[in-house]
Every structure is written in C-alpha cells, then in structure tokens.
Amino acid sequence: MTEQRDYRDTVFLPKTDFPMKAGLPQKEPGILARWQDEGIYQQLRKAREGREKFILHDGPPYANGNMHIGHALNHVLKDTVVRTQSLLGKDAPYVPGWDCHGLPIEWKVEELYRKQKRDKKDVPAKEFRAECRAYAAKWVDVQREQLKRLGINGRWDKPYLTMRPEAEGAIVAELHKFAETGQLYRGAKPVMWSPVEETALADAEVEYADLTDSPQIDVAFEIMECPNVPELVGAHAVIWTTTPWTIPVNQALAYGPDIEYVLLQASFFAPAIGTKPGDGSMDFKLLIAKELQKAFLERNTCTEVAAGIQEVWTGKGSDLAGTVARHPMHHLGGFYAKPRPMLAGDFVTTDSGTGIVHMAPDHGEDDFDLCKANGIDPVFAVMGDGRYRDDWLWLGAGDVDADGKERRRSVINKPFNAPDGPICNDLREAGALLSASADYQHSYPHSWRSKAKVIYRCTPQWFIAIDEELSHLPPLPSGEGPGVGGSPSAAGAEHPSPTPTVKGKGSTLRSTALSEIERVRFVPEKGRNRLRSMVESRPDWLISRQRAWGVPIALFVHREGGELLVDPAVNARIQAAIAADTVDAWEDSRAGEFLGPDRHPDDYEMVSDILDVWFDSGSTHAFVLESDEWPELSSPADLYLEGSDQHRGWFQSSLLESCGTRGRAPYDAVLTHGFTMDPKGMKMSKSLGNTVDPLKVMEQYGADIIRLWALSVDYTEDHRIGDEILKGVGDSYRKLRNTFRYLLGALDGFVGDTSDGAPVPELEQYVLALLAELDAKLLRAAGDYDFNAYTRRLVDFCSEDLSAFFFDIRKDSLYCDGPDDPARRAYRTVLDTLFHALVRYAAPVLVFTAEEIWTTRYPDGGSVHLLEWPVVPAIAADMPRWEALRSLREQVTEAIEPLRRDKTIRSSLEADVTVPAAAVPSGFTDEALAELFITASVTRGDSDAVTVSRTSASKCGRCWRLLPSVPEDGALCGRCDSVVGELDGAK
Known part of the structure; x- marks a missing residue:
C-alpha cells in the first residue's frame, strides 16, 4: 500500500493574528491611550456635526472617593446610551460632571481635621473652603481616570464642576430667579436636623x-x-x-x-x-x-x-x-x-x-x-x-x-x-x-x-414654596428662564413663620411638576408613579444648610423689618462677583459693593446659610446644557439616567428647579437602574466584606467584562455581582470573541463579493434573514434602552445561529472547496456582511474588543466608534421551514450523542442517519440534509424516531467526509480530487 499524502497544505483553514486569549487588562490601556492621542471624542463630534442631537445629561457624582461598582454600572449605562445613539447617526455628546460642594466633601475634610486634632471652628472659613476645594479637585482627577479606564467616551478635558466659579455664579442666579418671582421665603418649621453635622438635611x-x-x-x-x-x-x-x-x-x-x-x-x-x-x-x-x-x-x-x-x-x-x-x-x-x-x-x-x-x-x-x-x-x-x-x-x-x-x-x-x-x-x-x-x-x-x-428641629430656614400660584410664570417651551420681577416674599423677624400655601387658578410649582411627570417618558414605567407620589406628598423645598462648603444663599434681609431684598441690579452684581471670584466673594466686606450707593450695609443682614447641594445639582441643566462653554449640548436633555434613589434626589430637584424657573422639566425621559447586590442578594457593605471593587475587576478581567456584566443584568431592578457571575460573563465574552476570531480568520484575504451575480445559496439567505431580524430587534432594544435584551440577543445570535449552526455547517465548504467555488465565495460574502454588522453592534458594549477587532482587519481604517449603524440586506426566507429543519437537526444531534459516548463513532461524520420522512421540510434532498446535519448520509424512513448507525463508507483523506464514492480510507472524494488537481496544476 502506497504512503498516503498529507493534504494539510491544500486545506484553507482560517488565518488571523487576532488571539484567542483576550489579555484585556494589558491591552485596554494601550487602546485607551491611542484614543486619547487621536482625539476620538473630537473626531466623533466633527463626524456627527449637523446631525440630529441626542443629549444625555450626566448626573454629578460626589468627588469624594474611588469609583465603586455602582458608579461603574451607572456610567457604563450612560456610555452605552450615548454610543448607541451615535451609532444610529445622531450627534450624541457626553459631558461628565461632578458635584463638589456639600456635606460629603466637608465631612471628609473634617475627618482629616479630627485626625490632626484640629477644630474646624478655629480655621478661617475661606481657608476651610480652599481645603474642601482642593479635596474635591483631587478626587475629580482620580475618578476621571478611573471612568476613562472603563472606556467611557466624553469631554474629559472639560467636565463640568459645581465648584467652578462660573457654575457657582449660575447657581446663585437660579436662586435669585426664585426670589424675584416670589417663590422663596424664610420660615421656621421642623426639619430633619443632624446634631453631629449641625445642619438641616434633605x-x-x-x-x-x-x-x-x-x-x-x-x-x-x-x-x-x-x-x-x-x-x-x-x-x-x-x-x-x-x-x-x-x-x-x-x-x-x-x-x-x-x-x-x-x-x-x-x-x-x-x-x-x-x-x-x-x-x-x-x-x-x-x-x-x-x-x-x-x-x-x-x-x-x-x-x-x-x-x-x-x-x-x-x-x-x-x-x-x-x-x-x-x-x-x-x-x-x-x-x-x-x-x-x-x-x-x-x-x-x-x-x-x-x-x-x-x-x-x-x-x-x-x-x-x-x-x-x-x-x-x-x-x-x-x-x-x-x-x-x-x-x-x-x-x-x-x-x-x-x-x-x-x-x-x-x-x-x-x-x-x-x-x-x-x-x-x-x-x-x-x-x-x-x-x-x-x-x-x-x-x-x-x-x-x-x-x-437625626432629629426634627424647628429653626429658621429658607424654603421654596411649591403650592404658591405661579400665574406669573408662563410655560417656556424654549427653555428660557422667566424675566425678573414679581413681588418679594416677606420674611419674618426673629422667628418668622412659613408662608401659607396659596392655591389659586394658576399653576403652582407642584402642579407644574406633576403635569411634566405625566409628559415625560419613564424607563421603567414604574418610575413615573414613584416620582409622582413623592412630588404629590412632599413639603415645601428646604434649600438652606448651616455649613461652610457650598454656594451661599446670597441674599440680603432688612435688619428691622425682616423683608427679603429683591433687586435685580443687586442680584446681578452678586452673580458677577461670585462667577469671577468663587463663593469667597460673598463676604461682609463687600456688602456695600453689592448693595450699591442707594442702600447702607448697616441696614441689611447678609444671609449666612448655604444652599442645599440638591439645589446645586438641580441647577446643572442651567449652567451646563444652556451654557456657551459646551456648545455641543442643548436644552432640554433627551435623557437623565441615574439610580432609583434619585427619584428623591436629582430627578426631583432638577424637576422642581426647572419647573420653577422655566415652566417645564429639564428632561424628556428618565431612566433608572437598581442597586448592585452581592451574589446572595444582600446589600454591599465594607463591614460585611461583600463589596466588589471595579478597579480590581478591571485589573483581573478587564473593563469590557465589567461592561458586559452591566449590560447583561436586568439593571432596572436590583441585580447581583460576584465571582461566579463574572465567570458566567466571561463565558459570554469568549463566545463573542471566538465568533469574531472565526470571522477574521475566515475572511483572510477577502477583498469583496466576487460571486458575479451567482444566486445566493438558501442557507446563506436564511442566515441573512436572521441577521435582518436581529437588526430590527437590536434597533428596538436600543430605542427602549433595553440593553439586557440587546446584549443577550447579540450573544445568542453569535453562539447559536452562527457558531453552533451556520459556521459549523459551512466549515467544510470554507476549508475544502476551491478558492473560486461559487458556494465558498457566497459564504465568505455573507461572512463579510456579518462582520460589518456584528462589529458595529458590539462596539457600544465591548468598546475595547470591538476596536481590536476592527483594527485587526483594517489597521488603517480609523476607529470602529466613528462608524454608523449597518445597513443589512432585506432578504426574506421561509423562516418556519428553516426552524423546522433546525429542530430536526437537534434531534439528529441528540440521537448521535449516545454512540459518541460509547465510542461507536467518533464524530457525526461517521453516522448514517434515518429521519422520519414526515419531519423533513419540503425542498431538501438527502444529500443536502447530510451536509446540514454534518453526517455521512441521511435517508428517510417511516418511523417516528431518528435512528443512527455507523457508516461503512470510506473516509476522504482531505475533507474527512465518509462517502460511498471514496474507494478506501485516505483516498480523495471527487470534490477534493478536483480541488487538489487544480492546486497542483497552479504550482
């Protein structure tokens, strides 16, 4: 018997430099550096210039510590919203921001004082504020780098900070609007009070x-x-x-x-x-x-x-x-x-x-x-x-x-x-x-x-009345603020009483807010009821705090009568001073400057309280979305996105602030997510030792794994994370990565469709129809912000429809058909269509991996994140017929498995299969069924069950198929003999 030839050099195996092992922790920082060097955010703004805008306004986290897992999930969701909207062709900028005032930061500085045996009361207020400002700036820089490491694409060179002097001046301007329209009053009523922190609390x-x-x-x-x-x-x-x-x-x-x-x-x-x-x-x-x-x-x-x-x-x-x-x-x-x-x-x-x-x-x-x-x-x-x-x-x-x-x-x-x-x-x-x-x-x-x-404590405080008639505040759809004017709100003397609620024919702040809640879209819908119930039952808005680090309630009160001074000219001077010199401008020595020549400083008291930080953050729409500093933004925002606790916080304060000054909500939609729990569903706590540090997860797995986790859970509810959960996410990641690795390898050397108008095989038509279905589902999921469905469908398509079905069937054609065979060309053409669609679908989810995939195939093709939503061919197929065939294919696979386990056969290629004739959809020959089932042969029988036996056919030495036309093991089938002859002749 002559020695058999080794045909490996005649088989067209996939070839790619794209590694199976991701190595994300080592690879992602390099990709991030390249994005920064190339200015991807600025490139994207230029590419989408003039397009329909989509504005997600970032709710400011506190700048007082490392990013935690809640930050990670929140910002991944925001980034995915922005990226999907950009993928859809919209101009979707993202300007991140930070809340820099208030008790969380002040408390941290006081903790440092206590360790140093210092008393805050012994430190000049200006010096103390400077330390708070420095502390906040430090953590802004830390969190900025951590969020960038997550792959968040935004205006990192110029985020908004509530402690910037321009922002502080704008916050004061928003306060003055409430004063000038009669909605602000000073009153004494019981409020939540912290004796430890010596301030009122919201x-x-x-x-x-x-x-x-x-x-x-x-x-x-x-x-x-x-x-x-x-x-x-x-x-x-x-x-x-x-x-x-x-x-x-x-x-x-x-x-x-x-x-x-x-x-x-x-x-x-x-x-x-x-x-x-x-x-x-x-x-x-x-x-x-x-x-x-x-x-x-x-x-x-x-x-x-x-x-x-x-x-x-x-x-x-x-x-x-x-x-x-x-x-x-x-x-x-x-x-x-x-x-x-x-x-x-x-x-x-x-x-x-x-x-x-x-x-x-x-x-x-x-x-x-x-x-x-x-x-x-x-x-x-x-x-x-x-x-x-x-x-x-x-x-x-x-x-x-x-x-x-x-x-x-x-x-x-x-x-x-x-x-x-x-x-x-x-x-x-x-x-x-x-x-x-x-x-x-x-x-x-x-x-x-x-x-x-905390206790309830009655003390003079500043409030915004939410049941005062606002007939002087007409709705302003353009988002412009109301004009100055309105009657001043009377403030009491030593212990003033609160202004009584006034219900008239005109709208109130409460009724305006409730009306806007009905107009705004909520995702999930239950958020509407939650916010509505809170606004319906809430008291007047307590906006004063008795602390040092914050925007001052920059108002004057007459010392004798207690009347609040409402003078637009005085207010304008105060605003300009704070915008130029920070909140430090609000000091007694400048009272005469603010009051002007017509009033004497001795007649007026400068209010010493600061604003509730929720007023700060509730005003961000005014000094961010409406500012010339970020021309890429516009007001109102299309979306606000935060945790469900923000129905009590930012969603509500922003709603009240905007309704009180502009007559409408600052957003058209609100998306809320739940809280991240440990694997057992328990709240995370450092004392319990069950926290998950996203920084360590990135060090171990990579940012794309955190992103895939965040988009795989049902984030509209409380959700979980832990080692086992992350391992499951890792499995999903590998399925996606292996799909792209196969595509890259199978498309090696592909330069375009060379089918010359040849008909598309029916299997390829079916897969293209599946792609069109996927495309529609992903479009709907992106519009619904349903990234759990988006991610799940993408993973399932890659693993079930492609890897386990289409790729599995067509690998024989890819490996063994001739380079110019119409079937192989048709298959690779469809793979190219799949590649261009899938890499775009994956880009908002796996931002680093998608970039690696794209640049592997197109080293000089720019960034994948500059691309737009793919245009997939609108090809129809008889879907019920194919679903019936796939069901029969699963039955065949199950019937073969026992013979594989007992080693009667080693692979499905050695199996002769008989299937119920009635179960075979019309239009498929036995030869086509054998190819689709990857078996030696398929025949039809009268039985209702699938039967399997070992074939007696010989094995082709090149494609390994067992066919009656092969005279002996190692010889070539007709297809392979022809291909090898052509290849040998070309040599």
Missing part, C-alpha cells in the same frame, strides 16, 4: 435603620380644666412617646375627635404617679384610648391585676374640647407653668401608645402644624449641636446635678435619653412617669453621611 440625605433598644415612656399630665366632662378634672391624661427628650419642650396634648376614650380608676395607680403621703385620696384616674387599654396595662409595671380597675367614664374625643392640663414639671415655673391645652388632631390614631399625643411644635411636623393653627409658636430650645440652649430652665446650662456637674447632653445621647437618664429621673421624681423601658423596636432616621441619629 430627605434624600436621610436613611433609616432599625433600632431594637429605643426608649418608650408613659407620662401623666394632670387635667386642670374640662368644660364638657367635669369629672375629668384632677385625673391624668397619659401620653406615650419614644422621644423622652421632647418632653422638656411640650406645649400641648392632642386627641382624636372620633376616638373612644376611657377613664380608668384604681388605687394601685398611686405609686406609679408618685403621690406622696398626705396628698389626699388614693383614688387615681388615668385617661387613655379604650382600644389601647389592654396594651397600656400590659406595658405598665404599676399594675399587678386588672380586677381592681374601674371604668368611671367613657366618651368620644370630641368631649375633650376645651380641656387644659399642666406640664409634669410645672413646679419649675416660667415656661412650664403655662397651661397645656388639649387639641383635636386628625393625625392621632390607636395604632400604638395611648391615643393621646404630646405636642412639641419644635420637634414634629404634625405638632408644629396643629400648634401653629392654635396660636402656639415654637420656642427653639434645642441648639444646633443637639443640646438645650443655655438659658433653658430644665436641662439648660444652669441645670446641674448633685455634684454640681452640668446635666445637659445632646438630646439623642443614649445615657441622657435613657429610662434612667436625667429626663426620666426628673419625671419620676415629679410623680409623672408611669413606665419607662428601652426595648422599643422601630425604624429611625439617620444621616446617610455620619450615620448618626
């Missing part, structure tokens, strides 16, 4: 944590007068509270008019309310809600049995009208000697407590409103650091213990507020404490920055 700056050891106390208030029920005089109205520290500022009691109350009498109540010998009768009476009687008795240790308790009166809360009680500490005189009226409150319930609520207008919203309506004003007893003020009669600076030590503490300090602390001890000594324990479980608000408990 709702978005507050988080809730479950407590299991909160105090709860029952306190008795003696009834002095009751016009409708005389027998209640001398009895005690019982209140229940979880904030003992508010008892020193109690000014009234509240009852529910429709609640049924009961007066309980029992002699064993006496020790509980501290009656001392000689005080008289031992018959004691307590007034509580009847529905809460059982819970009250169980909670109070003063009762041993209930048998001796008598119900001496029952009645409705409305019977208590005109009732007056006295404070348990009335013996101190002064503030505490004043009678405490019992008032009807529709907020009183029988969910818990006693059905009677003690009212401290300084420290509760319901308390404030009810007391205000009845002529009772707050007393401002608690200072900014959480202590009672120096002159306060009970627990003030003059209140000392037996050792002469000052007893006051911060009101939320546990020892101070505990059942054995000074408040409870004093109430116990006064005979007013019925019960006290530290076992109450509930959710309590904390500062999201310091993690310390």
Whole structure:
C-alpha cells in the first residue's frame, strides 16, 4: 500500500493574528491611550456635526472617593446610551460632571481635621473652603481616570464642576430667579436636623435603620380644666412617646375627635404617679384610648391585676374640647407653668401608645402644624449641636446635678435619653412617669453621611414654596428662564413663620411638576408613579444648610423689618462677583459693593446659610446644557439616567428647579437602574466584606467584562455581582470573541463579493434573514434602552445561529472547496456582511474588543466608534421551514450523542442517519440534509424516531467526509480530487 499524502497544505483553514486569549487588562490601556492621542471624542463630534442631537445629561457624582461598582454600572449605562445613539447617526455628546460642594466633601475634610486634632471652628472659613476645594479637585482627577479606564467616551478635558466659579455664579442666579418671582421665603418649621453635622438635611440625605433598644415612656399630665366632662378634672391624661427628650419642650396634648376614650380608676395607680403621703385620696384616674387599654396595662409595671380597675367614664374625643392640663414639671415655673391645652388632631390614631399625643411644635411636623393653627409658636430650645440652649430652665446650662456637674447632653445621647437618664429621673421624681423601658423596636432616621441619629428641629430656614400660584410664570417651551420681577416674599423677624400655601387658578410649582411627570417618558414605567407620589406628598423645598462648603444663599434681609431684598441690579452684581471670584466673594466686606450707593450695609443682614447641594445639582441643566462653554449640548436633555434613589434626589430637584424657573422639566425621559447586590442578594457593605471593587475587576478581567456584566443584568431592578457571575460573563465574552476570531480568520484575504451575480445559496439567505431580524430587534432594544435584551440577543445570535449552526455547517465548504467555488465565495460574502454588522453592534458594549477587532482587519481604517449603524440586506426566507429543519437537526444531534459516548463513532461524520420522512421540510434532498446535519448520509424512513448507525463508507483523506464514492480510507472524494488537481496544476 502506497504512503498516503498529507493534504494539510491544500486545506484553507482560517488565518488571523487576532488571539484567542483576550489579555484585556494589558491591552485596554494601550487602546485607551491611542484614543486619547487621536482625539476620538473630537473626531466623533466633527463626524456627527449637523446631525440630529441626542443629549444625555450626566448626573454629578460626589468627588469624594474611588469609583465603586455602582458608579461603574451607572456610567457604563450612560456610555452605552450615548454610543448607541451615535451609532444610529445622531450627534450624541457626553459631558461628565461632578458635584463638589456639600456635606460629603466637608465631612471628609473634617475627618482629616479630627485626625490632626484640629477644630474646624478655629480655621478661617475661606481657608476651610480652599481645603474642601482642593479635596474635591483631587478626587475629580482620580475618578476621571478611573471612568476613562472603563472606556467611557466624553469631554474629559472639560467636565463640568459645581465648584467652578462660573457654575457657582449660575447657581446663585437660579436662586435669585426664585426670589424675584416670589417663590422663596424664610420660615421656621421642623426639619430633619443632624446634631453631629449641625445642619438641616434633605430627605434624600436621610436613611433609616432599625433600632431594637429605643426608649418608650408613659407620662401623666394632670387635667386642670374640662368644660364638657367635669369629672375629668384632677385625673391624668397619659401620653406615650419614644422621644423622652421632647418632653422638656411640650406645649400641648392632642386627641382624636372620633376616638373612644376611657377613664380608668384604681388605687394601685398611686405609686406609679408618685403621690406622696398626705396628698389626699388614693383614688387615681388615668385617661387613655379604650382600644389601647389592654396594651397600656400590659406595658405598665404599676399594675399587678386588672380586677381592681374601674371604668368611671367613657366618651368620644370630641368631649375633650376645651380641656387644659399642666406640664409634669410645672413646679419649675416660667415656661412650664403655662397651661397645656388639649387639641383635636386628625393625625392621632390607636395604632400604638395611648391615643393621646404630646405636642412639641419644635420637634414634629404634625405638632408644629396643629400648634401653629392654635396660636402656639415654637420656642427653639434645642441648639444646633443637639443640646438645650443655655438659658433653658430644665436641662439648660444652669441645670446641674448633685455634684454640681452640668446635666445637659445632646438630646439623642443614649445615657441622657435613657429610662434612667436625667429626663426620666426628673419625671419620676415629679410623680409623672408611669413606665419607662428601652426595648422599643422601630425604624429611625439617620444621616446617610455620619450615620448618626437625626432629629426634627424647628429653626429658621429658607424654603421654596411649591403650592404658591405661579400665574406669573408662563410655560417656556424654549427653555428660557422667566424675566425678573414679581413681588418679594416677606420674611419674618426673629422667628418668622412659613408662608401659607396659596392655591389659586394658576399653576403652582407642584402642579407644574406633576403635569411634566405625566409628559415625560419613564424607563421603567414604574418610575413615573414613584416620582409622582413623592412630588404629590412632599413639603415645601428646604434649600438652606448651616455649613461652610457650598454656594451661599446670597441674599440680603432688612435688619428691622425682616423683608427679603429683591433687586435685580443687586442680584446681578452678586452673580458677577461670585462667577469671577468663587463663593469667597460673598463676604461682609463687600456688602456695600453689592448693595450699591442707594442702600447702607448697616441696614441689611447678609444671609449666612448655604444652599442645599440638591439645589446645586438641580441647577446643572442651567449652567451646563444652556451654557456657551459646551456648545455641543442643548436644552432640554433627551435623557437623565441615574439610580432609583434619585427619584428623591436629582430627578426631583432638577424637576422642581426647572419647573420653577422655566415652566417645564429639564428632561424628556428618565431612566433608572437598581442597586448592585452581592451574589446572595444582600446589600454591599465594607463591614460585611461583600463589596466588589471595579478597579480590581478591571485589573483581573478587564473593563469590557465589567461592561458586559452591566449590560447583561436586568439593571432596572436590583441585580447581583460576584465571582461566579463574572465567570458566567466571561463565558459570554469568549463566545463573542471566538465568533469574531472565526470571522477574521475566515475572511483572510477577502477583498469583496466576487460571486458575479451567482444566486445566493438558501442557507446563506436564511442566515441573512436572521441577521435582518436581529437588526430590527437590536434597533428596538436600543430605542427602549433595553440593553439586557440587546446584549443577550447579540450573544445568542453569535453562539447559536452562527457558531453552533451556520459556521459549523459551512466549515467544510470554507476549508475544502476551491478558492473560486461559487458556494465558498457566497459564504465568505455573507461572512463579510456579518462582520460589518456584528462589529458595529458590539462596539457600544465591548468598546475595547470591538476596536481590536476592527483594527485587526483594517489597521488603517480609523476607529470602529466613528462608524454608523449597518445597513443589512432585506432578504426574506421561509423562516418556519428553516426552524423546522433546525429542530430536526437537534434531534439528529441528540440521537448521535449516545454512540459518541460509547465510542461507536467518533464524530457525526461517521453516522448514517434515518429521519422520519414526515419531519423533513419540503425542498431538501438527502444529500443536502447530510451536509446540514454534518453526517455521512441521511435517508428517510417511516418511523417516528431518528435512528443512527455507523457508516461503512470510506473516509476522504482531505475533507474527512465518509462517502460511498471514496474507494478506501485516505483516498480523495471527487470534490477534493478536483480541488487538489487544480492546486497542483497552479504550482
């Protein structure tokens, strides 16, 4: 037998320099450097100049730390939106930004001070602000490089920063618009207050944590007068509270008019309310809600049995009208000697407590409103650091213990507020404490920055009224701001009251915002209801903070009358000064300059508060989208995209700011994403050690893996990340990479379609029809911002329709057909079409890999990211017929597998297959089926099952197919013999 020839040099195997192993961590930085050197962002702006614009406005993250996984997901989503819109041919610029003012940055600088044993109060304000500015600038630079490393394409040479002087001046200008149109007022009402940070907090700056050891106390208030029920005089109205520290500022009691109350009498109540010998009768009476009687008795240790308790009166809360009680500490005189009226409150319930609520207008919203309506004003007893003020009669600076030590503490300090602390001890000594324990479980608000408990504290603050009629503010579709003018808002004197809500025929800020919420598109749709419910129920916008690092509320108030100065000329001078010299321009020495020659600085007070940072970020549309500094941008934005927590934050503050100054939302669509959880679905926490650092993920896997993860999860809901999840993402990446590697190898030397008008084979027609279907689905997904579907369909098409089907079938033609064979040319022509479409589809997702793919094939072809959406051929195919064939192909593969496992055959090429004749779609010959199923032969039978046997045919020495025409193993089939003859002849 003659020695067989080696035909490997006659087989056209794919050839490419594109490596199977990605090496992304090492490769991506080089690609990033090339983009920066070549100015890809600027090239893209020039290429899309004059096209329809798409503006995604970047919500500014805080510049106070390294990028975390939430940043990564958020910015990948933004980048993908911008890239897909650019791919669609639109001019889609991206200007990143940072929020540089406020407590998060100030707190970090204070932490540095504490480590250095320094006190912020000893540092000049200007110097402190300079350190905050430097701290923010440092982290802007750090985060900028980290985001660039993620492949985010944007205007990195000129991001927007809220601390730039031009931005600070513009923020002040937006504030002045509210002042000049009468929407701004100064008032005193309870607000969330952090004693640790000594400032008011917005709702978005507050988080809730479950407590299991909160105090709860029952306190008795003696009834002095009751016009409708005389027998209640001398009895005690019982209140229940979880904030003992508010008892020193109690000014009234509240009852529910429709609640049924009961007066309980029992002699064993006496020790509980501290009656001392000689005080008289031992018959004691307590007034509580009847529905809460059982819970009250169980909670109070003063009762041993209930048998001796008598119900001496029952009645409705409305019977208590005109009732007056006295404070348990009335013996101190002064503030505490004043009678405490019992008032009807529709907020009183029988969910818990006693059905009677003690009212401290300084420290509760319901308390404030009810007391205000009845002529009772707050007393401002608690200072900014959480202590009672120096002159306060009970627990003030003059209140000392037996050792002469000052007893006051911060009101939320546990020892101070505990059942054995000074408040409870004093109430116990006064005979007013019925019960006290530290076992109450509930959710309590904390500062999201310091993690310390917060309180409601009444203090003069600046507010934007959201129910004031805005008839003077017509809608401005062009996005231009309103003209100056409008009546000034009156500010109170020492402790001004809030402006009452005014509801007229015209629109209000609330109604305008709600109307815009209905107009705006929300992705997902549930975001509309979330934002709507928040705006419907929100109070007036508290915009003042008592801190140092921020944009000042740059306004003047008349010292005598308390009126807010509203003068456009004064405001213009203030704005210009801050825009030129930063917020440092707002200092007392320049008051005369701002006020001008017609007013004297001694007559006016310069407001010392700063603006809520949500006002800063809510104004970014004004000084970014409408600014000449970024001519590529325009207003309003097509899209705002942030986490779902921003319904309370940036989405809402931007909406209110723009509606109040422009009569419309600053965006036409809002996209929200959920939060990233650990693999078990738990919230990430450094203390739990379950965080995922995107910087380390990039070091290990590469940025494209993070991008593919971010776009593979359902980011509209909370989602997960972890090692196993990233390994799964790595598998999807390999499928995509291997698809492109095959395409590059198969297209080696391809110069274009040379089919000379030859008909396209039916399989190629089907694959082109699949491509057209994919194209339509990806277009829809891009328009819906559904990148989970976009990515999944792209991966599935590459792995299932191409690698496992089309490529698998046609590899024989690619490897073994002659170079000019029409079938091989048709196949490569379709591969070229697939390449140009798929590399564009993949470019917004795998930004580095797509660039590597493109430049591998076209080293001098520029960047893939300058290309536009592909134009795919509109070829139709009988899709149901092909789906039936693919289903039959899967059955054949399953039937072959057992023979492969037991090594009866080594590959499907050795299998003779019989298929049910009824299952074969029309138009396919047995030879065509064998080619499509990659088997030796296919015949049709009457059975309903697929049967497989080992073929007896010999194996071609070149293509390895087992065919009856091959005389013996190693000989050539007719096709291969012809091709080899042509190749040998060419040599």
